[in-house]
Amino acid sequence: MKNKLICMASATSLLLGVSCKNEPKSEPVQTTHQEIAATYQGKPITKAFDAKIDSLIAAMTIEEKTGMLHGSTMFATAAVERLGIPELTMADGPLGVREEISKDSWAPAGWDNDFATYYPAGGGVAATWNTELSYVFGNSVGEEAIARDKDVLLSPAINIIRTPLGGRTYEYFTEDPFLNKKMTVPFIVGLQENDVAACVKHFAANNQETNRDFVDVQIDERTLREIYLPAFKAAVQEAHAYSFMGAYNKFRGEYLCANSYMLEDVLRKEWGFEGIVISDWAAVHGTKEYLENGTDIEMGTPKPFNEYYFADALIEAVKSGSVSETELNKHVKRILRTMYTLKSIDDKGRAKGSINTEAHFKDAYAIASESVILLKNDKNMLPLQTEGLKSIAVIGNNATKTNALGGFGAGVKTKREVTPLQGLKNRLPENITINYAEGYLERYSKNENDQKQAVTLKGPVTVDELDPKVLEDALTAAKNSDVAIIFAGSNRDYETEASDRRNLDLPFGQEELIKKVQEVNPNTIVVMIAGAPFDLRQVDAQSATLVWSWFNGSEGGNALADVLLGNVNPSGKLPWTMPKQLEDSPAHATNSFPGDKTVSYDEGILVGYRWFDTKNVAPLYPFGFGLSYTTFEISDVTTNAKTYQENDVINVQATVKNTGTAAGKEVVQVYVSKPDSKVERAAKELKAFAKIDVAAGQQNTVTLQIPVKELAFYNVDTKSWEVEKGTYTIKVGNSSRHITGEYTISIN
Known part of the structure; x- marks a missing residue:
């Protein structure tokens, strides 16, 4: 896909209705929401080999099965060579494929052929506001991972940036759930096209490094659903991610690698996730409850690999009847399905890749x-x-x-x-x-x-x-x-x-x-x-x-x-958002960071610019801000209708004129407000964006599509998403604080 662009607008912008550079003013490209979603639609886990998988499981010993459920080296599970089952190999990957690590320690293995491309960190990728480049990143690093014979790349890291102090802020994408999911999906699709599984991390509510091993995160359900989960949900339902990483921290009193609500109720039953859950390294603290509540593979830090909770302790639990062999088989089957999807068992037609090119x-x-x-x-x-x-x-x-x-x-x-x-x-x-x-x-x-x-x-x-x-x-x-x-x-x-x-x-x-x-x-x-x-x-x-x-x-x-x-x-x-001072940021304005043994997200849904814009706190530089060597005007904001139903798609149209002397790229950002809502709302929420290239002195028309369902809030009483009826304001600009055009619509 990355070599298919024939005009200076990104593929994403084209799908959203951007005319090419050499067309001063043309009719917008009308594209359905379904076509846009299909652009980066991932392929699900295959079930075509289930009969073969069942026969393999029937032939395996308990010891062989448990060997597939825990690290046998620092970054691989055990093979079952007599049955032709290889190791499941992994590598860190937020900046590119990590150098080879020793089998039983964090020391470098000392290879001379494990050099790799160093890619921009997540913050830089998100700063492009270009989903096509996120796809390029995923596809490129996927080629490198498969060239190193890796089955799983421990990436992308998509936790919401809750505090500007976060030690891994550089690695994460953004503070905004919409931008987050739009950058996440194409990365995963691009990566998995190379027969390498994305391991989406860290699931979930893992938003600080302070006390990360044990802090108990308390988030109300609406905030969880609207802010912290959208990108993870999109990773499952749009990108079809093959693996997730369970986080270190607790959530509502339970460690996340043993959290049945998050791993079973939400991830698998509600979202339909069919891949494997891999623990963060040393994030498992027990056997029965961790296995039965949703973790498939335990990875960890150096100690004898047989001492892992999913090793000798699991063998004993199965033999004693504390854990059923049926339960054990369920996890082995998930792993084997993933391996067949990646063609790592039957490697006919598996991608070859290249590295350091x-x-x-x-x-x-x-x-x-x-x-x-x-x-x-x-x-x-x-x-x-x-x-x-x-x-x-x-x-x-x-x-x-x-x-x-x-x-x-x-x-x-x-x-x-x-x-x-x-x-x-x-x-x-x-x-x-x-x-x-x-x-x-x-x-x-x-x-x-x-x-x-x-x-x-x-x-x-x-x-x-x-x-x-x-x-x-x-x-x-x-x-x-x-x-x-x-x-x-x-x-x-x-x-x-x-x-x-x-x-x-x-x-x-x-x-x-x-x-x-x-x-x-x-x-x-x-x-x-x-x-x-x-x-x-x-x-x-x-x-x-x-x-x-x-x-x-x-x-x-x-x-x-x-x-x-x-x-x-x-x-x-x-x-x-670039705050003027730390105290202006929501987690610090509410004195709810970092907590001690427990941290409560008291700012609720008002994360990042939502807080600054709703509370009228002036940032030093707002979310979405960035200048150019040319100047742009965004005007003539309209929609294709005044009134919409819940299953409709809103087409927001605007004109972007380059009023300067140099060609340049502008990011058109669409925010939505709901005046007089029956629930708390942010002053505005990002709901669409497009990056377009406009020649000096020229203008382009851009059409951005917003499914009405994107305007829903999570109703905690009904435990469902609800599109509130009434009036909404469409706000178009080039940052959260620079809105140049508004349009009012109604939802019936």
């Missing part, structure tokens, strides 16, 4: 180049004009910092990671001198969390004083250069799994560095490289130009340089 580096570049966000450009310093430019000061540790590896958790062993400094060297004319200075030192205090593996908010602790000599070198470089570019922000040692951040402060004394550099060179561009929000009030106030980039993959430096130089017009949009 130029084609995949191009995929990583495509994502990165659309993820960069222009936050501020008051003096039009960007794009950088190289004519007459003699020297550039490149300042900041992040100009040379690599992020494929780092922190606690999965990274990628890659042969290529282009840093921002290298990207500029690759793209700038040779006659321009680059004066590099480190600017600040990445330093951490010596304490119990020195290894950056803390499980609470108490690590890592940074040293925030600037080194005088390093600062002097930076100021000298800035004084002696025509333009200064500061690469600041974070890295994957500071933002890391197993630890939430202490606060939103920029680490390592960067605020002071930025201020001092700007004092000696007013022609200073600030580029933030990070995966999560920071308190940028001071930086924003004193900076004319501010750019946001991400942990952006093997080609991240080249993509960023191309944006700074104008070879690529920035089109990224924030996938979360």
Whole structure:
């Protein structure tokens, strides 16, 4: 699919009715909702081999069956060689396929052929607001996973961003459930087209690293259904994901890997999930209740593999009659069905894949180049004009910092990671001198969390004083250069799994560095490289130009340089809200993060921009925000009718005009409000979006489709989704705070 685009609009935009670049104004492409949904429709688990599977199970011993239900190495279950059943092999994958790990420890296996492409992190992917690129990511990393003979890739990570402090915010997509599901589905479909199972994680309500191993999450049912579950549901019913990962935490008093409500009632019975549930590593704490309540495979951290709860303890439970062999067979059958679906048993026609290729580096570049966000450009310093430019000061540790590896958790062993400094060297004319200075030192205090593996908010602790000599070198470089570019922000040692951040402060004394550099060179561009929000009030106030980039993959430096130089017009949009201060964010405004043994989501449905817009709290930069080197006008908002029934589809039409001098991509965002609702509602909710390419001076018509059922709320009394009758307001703009057109409709 990724090679089938023949015009400059994305495939997603075409489906939503966007005309191509060379058509100044044409009739919108009318596409049904069913056709849009079918674009990324996954293939379900096959049952064609059930007779064969039943005969295999009948021939297996209890020991062989249980061997398939737990890790026999760090990332594989046991094979049954005498029956031709191979291992079920797995690999971490949020940034690309992880290097090979030793069979019985976390140490690298030391292979020389396990290099892989480093892809942009989830935040960067979501910042593209381009579902086609999410498909490209999934398909590309799927080709790499199957080339490494992996059956399951432990990805995507789709938990909602509840707090800006989250240690894994960089890895997740967004704070918004609609954007979340629209990015999730194509990734899974693209991945599974390569005969590799997506393992969708972490199911569910796993929204903090602090006390993640035991914290008991309390969420009311409506909030659970409307905010935290939509992407998981879409992963099942639209993408047909083949596996889910059970989370560490508790939910309403029960560990999620033993939570019958979530795993059995919701996931399997209500949504129809037919794949396998794999535990997060060491998230199983018992045998009978975990197996019977829905976990199929127990994975874990180093200890003798026979001591796993689904190993010797399960064998004993079956032999004693505590667990029936019928129950055991049920889980084995699920695993074998998945393996036959992946063609890992009968591998005729199984995908072959490729890894670490130029084609995949191009995929990583495509994502990165659309993820960069222009936050501020008051003096039009960007794009950088190289004519007459003699020297550039490149300042900041992040100009040379690599992020494929780092922190606690999965990274990628890659042969290529282009840093921002290298990207500029690759793209700038040779006659321009680059004066590099480190600017600040990445330093951490010596304490119990020195290894950056803390499980609470108490690590890592940074040293925030600037080194005088390093600062002097930076100021000298800035004084002696025509333009200064500061690469600041974070890295994957500071933002890391197993630890939430202490606060939103920029680490390592960067605020002071930025201020001092700007004092000696007013022609200073600030580029933030990070995966999560920071308190940028001071930086924003004193900076004319501010750019946001991400942990952006093997080609991240080249993509960023191309944006700074104008070879690529920035089109990224924030996938979360940038608050002015931590206390403005809902989980912190309600003092309901991080909890202790229990955390209550007191903000309810008002997560992210829903809180800011409903409570009239001004963000520093709103959800969906991002500038361009050109300007756009969105106007003439209409719908195809004034009144709709519950089974109808609303066609929202708008005109997008490029009023500037450069071609560019704009994201048209459609939000819906329900005045006078009988239940609490957010001021607005994202219900459709499309990214379109418009030539300078031209205009396109875009049609976005919203099934009326998307407007439903979850009725806790009837335990069903209800479309409330009455008046709704359609709001169209290019961020949650910049609405340029409204239209009123009625639902009868």
